Each structure stands twice: as structure tokens, then as C-alpha cells.
Amino acid sequence: MSSSPVKEADVGQLEPAASTIQRVVAVIDIGATAMRMAVAEIHAGAKVRMLDQLVQPVQLGKEAFETRRLSRKSTERVVSVLSQYQRVLREYGIEGTSDIRVVGTSAVREASNRLAFADRVYTATGLHVEPIDEAEVNRITYMGITPQLLANAELSNGKAMVLEVGGGSTEVLIVRSGNVLASNSFRLGSLRMLQAIDLARAGVDRRRALLENHINRTLNQLSDFVRGDSQLNLVAVGGDIRLATRLIVDDWQPGELAVMPTKSLTELTDTVLKMGDDEIVKRFDASFIEAETLGPALLAYAMLAKQFRLEHVYVSDTNLREGLLKDIAVGGSWTAEFRNQIVRSALSLGRRFHFDEMHARSVAELARKLFDQLRSEHLLDNRHEVILHVAALLHEIGMQINVRSHHKHSLYIIKYSELFGLSRSELLQVGLIARYYRRAPPQPSHTDYMSLDRETRVIVNKLASILRLATALDDTRTSRIREIECQTDGKRLMIHVPGVRDVSLEQIAMKQQAGLFRDVFGLSVVLRAGET
Numbered sequence: 001m002s003s004s005p006v007k008e009a010d011v012g013q014l015e016p017a018a019s020t021i022q023r024v025v026a027v028i029d030i031g032a033t034a035m036r037m038a039v040a041e042i043h044a045g046a047k048v049r050m051l052d053q054l055v056q057p058v059q060l061g062k063e064a065f066e067t068r069r070l071s072r073k074s075t076e077r078v079v080s081v082l083s084q085y086q087r088v089l090r091e092y093g094i095e096g097t098s099d100i101r102v103v104g105t106s107a108v109r110e111a112s113n114r115l116a117f118a119d120r121v122y123t124a125t126g127l128h129v130e131p132i133d134e135a136e137v138n139r140i141t142y143m144g145i146t147p148q149l150l151a152n153a154e155l156s157n158g159k160a161m162v163l164e165v166g167g168g169s170t171e172v173l174i175v176r177s178g179n180v181l182a183s184n185s186f187r188l189g190s191l192r193m194l195q196a197i198d199l200a201r202a203g204v205d206r207r208r209a210l211l212e213n214h215i216n217r218t219l220n221q222l223s224d225f226v227r228g229d230s231q232l233n234l235v236a237v238g239g240d241i242r243l244a245t246r247l248i249v250d251d252w253q254p255g256e257l258a259v260m261p262t263k264s265l266t267e268l269t270d271t272v273l274k275m276g277d278d279e280i281v282k283r284f285d286a287s288f289i290e291a292e293t294l295g296p297a298l299l300a301y302a303m304l305a306k307q308f309r310l311e312h313v314y315v316s317d318t319n320l321r322e323g324l325l326k327d328i329a330v331g332g333s334w335t336a337e338f339r340n341q342i343v344r345s346a347l348s349l350g351r352r353f354h355f356d357e358m359h360a361r362s363v364a365e366l367a368r369k370l371f372d373q374l375r376s377e378h379l380l381d382n383r384h385e386v387i388l389h390v391a392a393l394l395h396e397i398g399m400q401i402n403v404r405s406h407h408k409h410s411l412y413i414i415k416y417s418e419l420f421g422l423s424r425s426e427l428l429q430v431g432l433i434a435r436y437y438r439r440a441p442p443q444p445s446h447t448d449y450m451s452l453d454r455e456t457r458v459i460v461n462k463l464a465s466i467l468r469l470a471t472a473l474d475d476t477r478t479s480r481i482r483e484i485e486c487q488t489d490g491k492r493l494m495i496h497v498p499g500v501r502d503v504s505l506e507q508i509a510m511k512q513q514a515g516l517f518r519d520v521f522g523l524s525v526v527l528r529a530g531e532t
Helices: 060-066 072-091 106-110 115-126 134-150 189-198 204-226 239-248 262-271 277-284 288-307 319-327 336-351 357-373 382-393 404-417 424-435 453-475 506-514 513-522
Strands: 023-032 034-043 047-059 100-105 129-130 159-164 169-177 179-186 231-235 256-259 312-315 484-489 490-497 524-529
Touching: 023 072, 023 319, 034 072, 034 319, 047 072, 047 288, 047 319, 060 072, 060 106, 060 189, 060 382, 100 106, 100 319, 106 115, 106 319, 115 129, 134 159, 134 169, 134 179, 134 231, 134 319, 159 288, 169 204, 179 204, 179 336, 189 204, 189 288, 189 319, 204 262, 204 288, 231 288, 239 256, 239 262, 239 288, 239 312, 239 357, 256 262, 256 490, 262 288, 262 312, 277 288, 312 490, 336 357, 336 382, 357 382, 357 453, 357 484, 357 513, 382 424, 382 453, 404 424, 424 453, 424 484, 453 490, 453 513, 506 513, 506 524
Parallel strands: 023 100, 100 129, 159 231, 231 312, 490 524
Antiparallel strands: 023 034, 034 047, 159 169, 169 179, 256 312, 484 490
């Protein structure tokens, strides 16, 4: 095992160099089989110029997927590699930790002792390890892949499955004309497949049959997940498929999608599956990290292409590190388009439960206007506005289960749903805001609420209290109140409704709903009709 960082082969610029360097940053991806670091310059206009990429092997996936724990030996290996990376970063002028983002994917995320692991890393290096969930991975993938999809005539107007077979999981986005239709994660990973074969103690002749059986189970789930009769294109992402593409496609240009014939992919897969790791390294100039997982991953891509009767597969050269760098470049903010993708996903979920869409949209729009006009009071950012907007859209989604206690059922449905772009933590916040849009405020006996840290509990309280005001404004369910004007005088929040003469019904609802807002912000609420 190498004792010093190894440079990755596919180092390249994400964007053309700009005239002004704003900062030099680094991202480190702690994966199932390797730790990868990318160093880049951030230029004016959120441009990113790659400077360096390094990789070191680790064995985290083999432990996490089998025992659900990371051993002390592996933890110290991670500490050692991070210390090496920090020495490299000092050469680039990165001394502190504010310009370094460290993320852990499936192996770290699934380890039962991930907190102890993160604490040990922080103690030794000062670096915070952030276990990112599937939603965050899909968000980063979407950011990186969208420009390439929109630049391709066939993909920009059609339906595409963006798919990455990783070491521990397979991440999937279904995109049509740049819009995300669905996202999901499946427990199909190249390292998991290898472990299943090792447990079965299969010989060479049976290895492929066992791999195919493992993959077929996920293919059946994928077929149900995709649905629809429209023509589907496959856009493959990941290190294994990039290696295969470099071997097959001669003129692949950085930043562009490569077109790989399914026949060529199948032939290469057949060849690789008959070879040992050492032979793969020598013949294809691959690293031992790549050689170990290449066969199972390529078989998954090839079987998927055949399942959907595709003559070719598109391959993207984007990766998680590049997406993370772009995220840093834009300040981690959610663009208007990304916000719209999240809202579309929420509307799709609401329609599955036959929600009152007109009322939901009205409440969401009123909540947005309240949020915007009360920024000096709540002091929250635009991410929280999106969370409030989604909670407003879905606050009555539990009606399909039980009308009387639908707010509690709304929490359950939202908490365990898949909404594109929102992490598990963010989904819980959305669910709690929806749960507290009526009746009793948050209580110490509410387990989900008390699982949050104090800062997040305060955020939930603020947003739930705003949502209560928005629902009161559309208590008649007629969407007749569209515009509002808010003013505060230190003791009261005055909400004026221009163009509406009589708001007596809404005033009654407001008296019932404004208590939480008063408790959170210290302001009583007065609703007044505007002049016609």
C-alpha cells in the first residue's frame, strides 16, 4: 500500500482560468475504497480551475458493509492520509481548515461508529468529516451533469437516467429536459458485490453468475422506479466507467459526454471478468483500486444498457470532487433552478397523496411572501425559505391517511419520502414544520423534535410559526388573498391585505394560529383589510 499520495490520471480544468483568483480550496472524498483529494483555484464569476488531484487506497467499505463498524486500524489509516494531504495543501498555501471540505460517502455514512470516527479525525487533524447522504450526492451530481445534458441535443429534449455504480451504492437521477423527475439510491455497489461473492466462496466459473444474480435484483427495482413508455438514455458516471471509456473511445474530450457503444462495453466487460487484478493493472494501466472493482461495476452498466435495449451509453467525466468544488464556488447557495427542482419533487409527492393543490400553492406563496418581508425578524437564509415552501406545499399531505390527526401523518410521510435535493435532516425539518402548522406547538415529549440540536429547533419554530400565519390567510381556501404588506412596530406585526375589503374570517383564523408566532418572535399579529 502506497505511503504517499498518488496523483490521479484525469486531472483537468473545470472552467477556463479567470483573471482574478479569489481563493484556493480543497475537497477530500473519503470513499469505500479510496480517499481522493482535489485542489483548485476559485476565480471571479464562480469559475473553478483544477490544480491537483490525489488518491490513496483505504479499506473502509469492506469493514463498514460487513460489520457496520470502522476499525481502529482503518481510522488511523484515514488520519495518516489526511495528515499527508494537509502537508500537500500547505504547499498550496492552505493552512487552516476553512478552505477544506471533507466528506464521507456510503462507508462512513453506514458505520455505526461514524461519530467516534469523525471525532478521532478532528482530534488528530482539526478537519470535520461530513457524512453526506444520498440526497446531497444527487444534488452534487445534478450540479455537475446538467450543463453536459443541456449541451446535447438528444438529452436536452429527452429522458435520461443518470447513474453511478459506486463501491457501496448506486445513485440514480431521472431527468427530462433538464428537470429532475425522480432520484433514488440502491444498495448495489461493486464492493458489496465482491463481498457477497467472497462470502459464498464461489469459484471462478460461478463468480459471474453470482454477480448477475445480484445485479438483476436491482434491475427489477430500477425498472419499477423508471416507469413510463418514453425512450430512455443512459448517462453513466463514475471512475470505473471513465476508465472503460478511455480504453474504448479514442477522441474523448474533457468536459464532453462520450458515446460508448453497448457492444463495446459488453466485450470489455467479458474480458475484464476473466482477468485477475494484477493482469488488469498491467494490461489497462489501471491502479489496484480500479482493478478490484472494475469488473462488477462494468457488468452492472452493461446489464443495465441491455435491460433498456440501448445501443449506446453516454459517459460523463464529472465526479463528486468537481461537484463539491463548484458548490464551494457558488457559496453553497441553492440556485433558482435547483430550488425549482425541489419544488417540482414536492408537488409530485403531494399529487401522489391527492393533496389540495390550489390551497397548497396559495399557502406556499403566502409563506414565501411572509418569509421575505420578515427577514429582519427571522434572520434565516434562502435555504430555509425553500424548506418552508416545501413544508407549506405538503402540510396537509397526511389527509389521505386520517383527517383528524393529519398533521402527525404528514410528518411521517415527509420524513420517510424521497424528495430530490433535500437531505434526511432537511426532510425531518420539513416534516416537523408541517406537523406544527396547527394545534399544539413543539413539546419536550416529541421525540423527532427533541432529536434536533437547539439551533435547528429554533429554525423549526420560526418557520412553523410563519406557516401558521400563511394557512390562516387562506383559511377560506379560495386563494382570494394574494398580496400582503407586513410592518412591525416593536410589539406587533401588522399584516395589511390590499384590495380585499372584508377579512373577518381570516382574522378569526389568525387569532387561533398566531400564538406560536407571538411566542417565538415576541410579536402579536394584527390582520387588517386593505383599501379597495
